[in-house]
Amino acid sequence: MRRVTLLLATLFLSTGLSAADRPNILFIFTDDHCEQALSAYDPTRITTPNLDRIANEGMRFNRCYVTNSICGPSRAVIQTGKYSHINGFLQNGFAFNGNQPTFPKMLRKAGYQTAIVGKWHLESTPQGYDYYDVLKGQGPYYNPPMITAGENNRPVTRRHTGYTTEIITEKTLAWLKDARDTEKPFMLMYQHKAPHRNWMPAPKYLNWLDDVTIPEPETLWDDYAGRTASASRQTMTIKDHLTDNDLKLSGYGTMNAEQRKVWDAAYGPKNEAFQKARQAMSPEDLIRWKYQRYVKDYLRCVKSVDDGVGEVLDYLDESGLADNTIVIYSSDQGWYLGEHGWYDKRWMYEESLKTPLLVRWPGKVKAGTTNDDIVSNLDFAETFLDVAGVEIPADMQGRSLTPLLQGQTPDDWRQSFYYQYYENPGSHNVARHYGVTNGKYKLIHFYAYQGQAIDDWELFDLEKDPRELHSVYGDADYAEVQAQMQNELQRLRTLYQVTDDDPAARMRKKPAGKRKPRLKKAS
Template sequence: MPEAIGYQHFPPAIFVLQFFIGGGKWLFLAISDLFFTYLPVNHMRLHFLCLLLVLAPVKKALMAGDRPNIIFIMIDDHSYQTIGAYGGRLQFLNPTPQLDKLAEQGMRFERCYVENSICAPSRATLLTGKMSHQHGKYSNKQNVVFDHHQQQFQKLLQKAGYQTAMIGKIHLDGDMQGFDYWDVLLRQGEYLDPQFLSPNGVEVAKGYVTDIVVDKALDWLQNGRSEEEPFMLMVHQKAPHRPWIPAKKYLDLYEEIEIPEPDNFWDDYEGKASAAAQQEMTIAQHMRLSSDLKIEPETSPRYQRIGFDGRFSPRHEKYRELSLSEEESTRLYYQLYMKDYLRCIKSVDDNVGRLLDYLDHSGLAENTVVVYTSDQGFYMGEHGWFDKRFMYEESFRTPLIVRWPAVIKPQSVNQELVQNIDFAETFLDLAGLDIPADMQGQSIVPLLRGKQPNDWRDHLYYHYYEYPGPHAVRRHEGVAGKRYKLYDFMEKMS
């Protein structure tokens, strides 16, 4: 039996029941005999026809109004430590005023985690609602291919009448499916003059990638969609992925500020698994002086093509001839890394503000769910590291902020265990669709509504596969609750 979900207000003697049937919506009109006692018999049929004609657009408006729009903003390697709303040692810099505003108006999740802290697998997880060993893209390696023909949440939204669009970084080679419109960065994407791939082919877009992605998103919102149907727009940025190239206008931002080091910056890994000491992702030893730190000129054709050298020539002159001790060099590298990373974040934050301004001024804000997250966390010098991969907190945990003015109480904070396997289920739930049984996450919509489900999870599973590989982080799996984690580092690839 269909489930009645509410009455709608219509003229006297008419009442309407709205139903969900298999993910679609139906309206049932019940018209009392009393209504017709006021009509001449010879006009009854005409008035009834007119009534249906009047109610037809009302039905359409109800159906569209009940299903919120969705804007899903995902950033590449954005650490929660560099978002002001999350507090911490960098909050004094006020690095993210627009994201702080988003958190002020919505809900901040304190315990959102990933199931595999690496780029492409994380993106496959958010599309499928499944863990890496289920969707098949468990590694960034080229020979581990994502099957685009499998079930993905945007395909289900598209079938249900949502307009679907994807703009920016997808990092999953192959046939884009389930999107009415797509314009994606080619492979990893470049910071300057990036190449975009669409059904029309490859095009070079002049400018800074973070601005361009939102330019394209705003153009689609204003000119590329129908106002008659709800939409789901994915705005996925390249920044602040390595090699952290800031916009030209922010090259000097934070230049005179000393960025505080984390308490465990000089970690000697005593008492930790041997994998912690055997990695190759320390700021002291594993950062490139050229493309990462921009101390030495970069001579590769790739960076020459995008004007890398001209942008950082003053830095080459300032630092390349310095004679520093190992400790002094490490501290300098940390400062250079952190400032370039935070400069990239500044552009990300600016462009979040552009999207929010559009929603506010267009009247779409009230019925649009804005979701902000990252594909994983990132080390900001903790343990002496950059990059991700480990199940340690800084890369395992990722930011999640959601604004839904019609539903979420402002300044809300949630402490439940949430994971990136939950995103697909959440988007389907927002659209009023059934969640497929083979998806492995849970919809967070009840949490957004301020409810506390009795069956919410009390632990999470994690598995990192890419070993041997970049940064030499050993394959490991683990479980995590709110207080403890249990790891298993594997000596050999199985």
């Protein structure tokens, strides 16, 4: 025991921080949670008092961009601090190469206890964690199978009964209360499936919002006339592509008989009323009904997440851990709550490019502050390491957010951002594209669709056209801006070591990991 203590002391001293100085790190992560459904950003649809606590007691970032707006790739970027083309996880269905350097391995080596509970979605066994208990694949909303380390440290799958969001919170609290080593600082990733499709609420929220009309976004009726063909070729409209299962007109998922009974008591009367009214509905009425059903179920799922976050924050306060714990909240990307008539993500357009980021760090971050710098999920790994006093590897591609958290933006902080999306052919038919934004202008190149090369460009003036309805690419009045943005795009592609992407070759190539990619249903 004395040797272990001396070794930990040596590790702490090597970072320049004592054990008492090293904060615990709690990373709270959700799937597909957009700013429009978080009242710290937008109070028009829902109140999220517990998530808002993090913003009110810390900092809200207003321009957190993701590198690749889809579930698995976003998680791989966070693990590695590297873009998708470097870490090898370009699209869902790939298997993450866990043998590469990741921030939890580095924290563990430096004396942190590391744990992850909830959604993993990287197709491989988590590495670098002292404890993991993760959803199998995407995970259902009810009665989830979860994978953890069993005998001889081999992964075993265990089934659970209950609502997944609540189960993940219960497991997170159990680890914090009973399983962690209180002599070590910890890094805990508390990761929800919600509010991912198909938005199945908890029993207690099945009728919440029934008497409320959710405001429609201004672009719900977008006809895509002001952009290239890529915007209209997608298959993710509320009008045409939500299924009966999405709309709770059929299906029970993985519910047991008792859960189905509660479900039917809530949705049965509502569905019966809809079917009676359906024949008299105009096409516009039907879209409005679909929008209300979809958005309410989405918000109901968010409500359960907010409840769970509140339980965990309360425990930090009650246990005395809060004062020395940095709490970070984010999601894997943004999401469409009817903007442009859509659900889902994937695009470089604002609603899916931006993701929430809230940080509370007592004694370090001034309560109630905001930041408008361009930050990214590319920066999360570097931030975790920096907070812990661990040296950031030179080949990581992001930067630590700690100066920004303390109100000091470095003079050389990024003024523009590079994005690239690869999953086509794939769910929702969003063309492969890459681009650059500086917050004022955005240039996007759609370069491949259904395995064929295309050459569609869009340029947006975000100050004059914040909803991105009218591309000004090729407009003589924007010729100078267009040239500047194209130069900046090439500069960033060179900086981040981006190579040309041949879609046909990419679909033949084995991913970094174990096997060929397989296309999945929407994720």
